[in-house]
Amino acid sequence: MNILEVKGVTKTFGGLVAVNNVSFEVSKGEIFGIIGPNGAGKTTLFNVISGFYRPDKGRIFFDGKEITGQKPHKLAKLGLTRTWQIVKPFLGMKVLDNVLVSIYATKGIVTGMSEEEAIRRAEEILDFVGLLHRKDLLAEALPHGERKRLEIARALATDPKLLMLDEPAGGLTPTEMDEVMDVARRVRESGITVIVIEHNMRVIMNICERIMVLNFGRKIAEGTPEEISTNEEVIKAYLGERFYVKGR
Amino acid sequence: MLGISRKVVLETAKYYIVAALLLIPLPLAGDYVTHVAILVMLYTITAASLDILVGYTGRLSLGHAAFFAVGAYTSTLLAMNLGVSPWIGIFAGGIMASIFGLILGIPSLKLRGPYLAIATLGFGVVVWLMLINLDWLTRGPLGIPGIPPLPSIGPIDFRNKVSFYYVALLFTVISIFLLHLLTKSRAGRIFVAIREDEDAALSIGVDVPLFKVYAFLVATFFAGISGGLYAHYLRYISPEISTLSESIYMLSMTIIGGFGTLIGPVMGAIVLSLLQELLRSYLEYRYLIYGLLIVLVMRFFPKGIYGIIELFLEKAGGGK
Numbered sequence: 405m406n407i408l409e410v411k412g413v414t415k416t417f418g419g420l421v422a423v424n425n426v427s428f429e430v431s432k433g434e435i436f437g438i439i440g441p442n443g444a445g446k447t448t449l450f451n452v453i454s455g456f457y458r459p460d461k462g463r464i465f466f467d468g469k470e471i472t473g474q475k476p477h478k479l480a481k482l483g484l485t486r487t488w489q490i491v492k493p494f495l496g497m498k499v500l501d502n503v504l505v506s507i508y509a510t511k512g513i514v515t516g517m518s519e520e521e522a523i524r525r526a527e528e529i530l531d532f533v534g535l536l537h538r539k540d541l542l543a544e545a546l547p548h549g550e551r552k553r554l555e556i557a558r559a560l561a562t563d564p565k566l567l568m569l570d571e572p573a574g575g576l577t578p579t580e581m582d583e584v585m586d587v588a589r590r591v592r593e594s595g596i597t598v599i600v601i602e603h604n605m606r607v608i609m610n611i612c613e614r615i616m617v618l619n620f621g622r623k624i625a626e627g628t629p630e631e632i633s634t635n636e637e638v639i640k641a642y643l644g645e646r647f648y649v650k651g652r
Numbered sequence: 653m654l655g656i657s658r659k660v661v662l663e664t665a666k667y668y669i670v671a672a673l674l675l676i677p678l679p680l681a682g683d684y685v686t687h688v689a690i691l692v693m694l695y696t697i698t699a700a701s702l703d704i705l706v707g708y709t710g711r712l713s714l715g716h717a718a719f720f721a722v723g724a725y726t727s728t729l730l731a732m733n734l735g736v737s738p739w740i741g742i743f744a745g746g747i748m749a750s751i752f753g754l755i756l757g758i759p760s761l762k763l764r765g766p767y768l769a770i771a772t773l774g775f776g777v778v779v780w781l782m783l784i785n786l787d788w789l790t791r792g793p794l795g796i797p798g799i800p801p802l803p804s805i806g807p808i809d810f811r812n813k814v815s816f817y818y819v820a821l822l823f824t825v826i827s828i829f830l831l832h833l834l835t836k837s838r839a840g841r842i843f844v845a846i847r848e849d850e851d852a853a854l855s856i857g858v859d860v861p862l863f864k865v866y867a868f869l870v871a872t873f874f875a876g877i878s879g880g881l882y883a884h885y886l887r888y889i890s891p892e893i894s895t896l897s898e899s900i901y902m903l904s905m906t907i908i909g910g911f912g913t914l915i916g917p918v919m920g921a922i923v924l925s926l927l928q929e930l931l932r933s934y935l936e937y938r939y940l941i942y943g944l945l946i947v948l949v950m951r952f953f954p955k956g957i958y959g960i961i962e963l964f965l966e967k968a969g970g971g972k
């Protein structure tokens with residue numbers, strides 16, 4: 405069963421077609437990768453799906469319901485949550501409070517969980533991403549790698565069905581990358597579908613079951629990591645025409 | 653209140669009860685001190701309420717005096733034209749200020765930074781012009797003299813400064829206590845999340861417009877309450893209380909005290925009001941001094957007076 409269906413989505417900015425008639429489906433429980441060179445429209449596509457931009461054309465279905473043009477905060481409550489390529493922690497708040505806000509926002513501030521329950525849940529999630537020992541620090545005290553994981557923790561606290569990670573390994577050291585990959589895998593194991601935008605091939609080839617490739621806003625390929633890594637169009641897009649040796 | 657544990661409520665209440673008890677003997681220091689103390693307390697309510705908007709939610713407002721004035725005029729006009737008891741009028745003033753808060757808050761939802769500052773500044777000027785030009789209602793620039801005092805309760809006459817002092821103390825302690833609880837509540841932490849990053853807040857499910865409006869409602873309500881008290885204390889109001897310079901004065905208290913700390917703005921209100929009393933003979937230079945203070949505070953102590961005190965306490969604590 406598909407958790408996300410994107411049908412013919414187009415988004416333009418003035419004369420620039422950032423996303424051009426892109427369609428794809430993500431089935432429940434998989435890790436789906438989106439790759440493409442800089443400016444291919446990956447983040448724009450994320451912004452459209454997560455409700456930050458309204459598509460010019462096309463429709464989006466989440467968990468069987470149409471969500472085209474829905475507001476981001478409503479989508480988060482429905483179970484579709486995204487993270488940001490350039491991390492946006494609430495710097496002036498404690499790490500624990502960063503995660504608590506997600507719980508309050510999605511479960512309600514008056515009804516919802518009791519305070520003890522909310523704190524227990526937040527600590528559980530921080531433990532899951534390996535940040536529990538940092539819970540009482542201000543988020544601004546965290547190094548970049550931990551901010552990336554806080555970003556994931558905060559998104560997980562919304563209790564998503566679909567988690568969209570925008571370059572979770574961007575700017576990380578190889579060790580930190582392994583940690584993030586491990587978190588992504590464990591998120592999937594807990595039953596959450598994951599979509600990852602990534603630049604780093606090692607990460608994407610490692611964790612994704614299926615990959616979609618964008619170039620200049622168009623979808624140029626979709627398939628398993630093996631299929632993608634031998635795909636003619638993809639090699640041309642990444643390395644340029646002259647690197648593609650026919651019949652290799 | 654809005655997801656806050658009883659433990660936190662009781663712990664916070666302790667401080668406010670102690671503060672109130674400490675302030676009970678103050679009128680012994682004489683009429684002048686009592687008078688200044690009343691005005692200072694009214695300003696602490698306004699500065700603390702402004703902090704919800706500026707410090708916690710990150711919404712700069714250059715029009716807070718307008719809501720103070722709306723509260724003052726509402727309660728006054730209700731009392732003088734319709735004979736409504738000022739005890740009720742003060743709350744009606746708070747509600748009317750909140751309605752004005754909605755009128756400003758909803759259209760300015762999408763504005764950020766300097767654009768929001770200009771919108772709030774413009775709104776303040778509009779209110780000021782209304783108070784001047786609707787002279788059939790407000791007597792225009794002449795202002796309204798002879799406002800009825802708070803009705804006496806039994807033998808207690810609130811024309812007496814000392815009696816009024818205790819009313820003001822009660823209102824101040826309760827208002828700031830409620831605002832303090834708000835900042836510790838779930839809503840308060842959501843305000844801070846919006847201040848830190850609106851888009852991130854949206855992406856984790858925060859209904860950002862709703863909470864911005866909520867912050868506006870709360871902040872303007874307490875400004876209105878404080879305005880109502882002011883009107884029935886001085887028993888004379890004029891459009892002067894809604895001017896831009898008054899708004900900037902309130903904002904100076906919040907910033908110099910240390911925004912986003914609630915108690916900071918309270919200290920800011922105390923320090924600036926006392927400064928104004930001390931510098932009475934140099935009154936025309938006061939904005940120059942406030943401006944200079946804001947620059948110095950922002951440059952060296954972004955957390956304001958609160959930050960300075962915190963620093964001292966840390967040093968004292970570290971020495972042990």
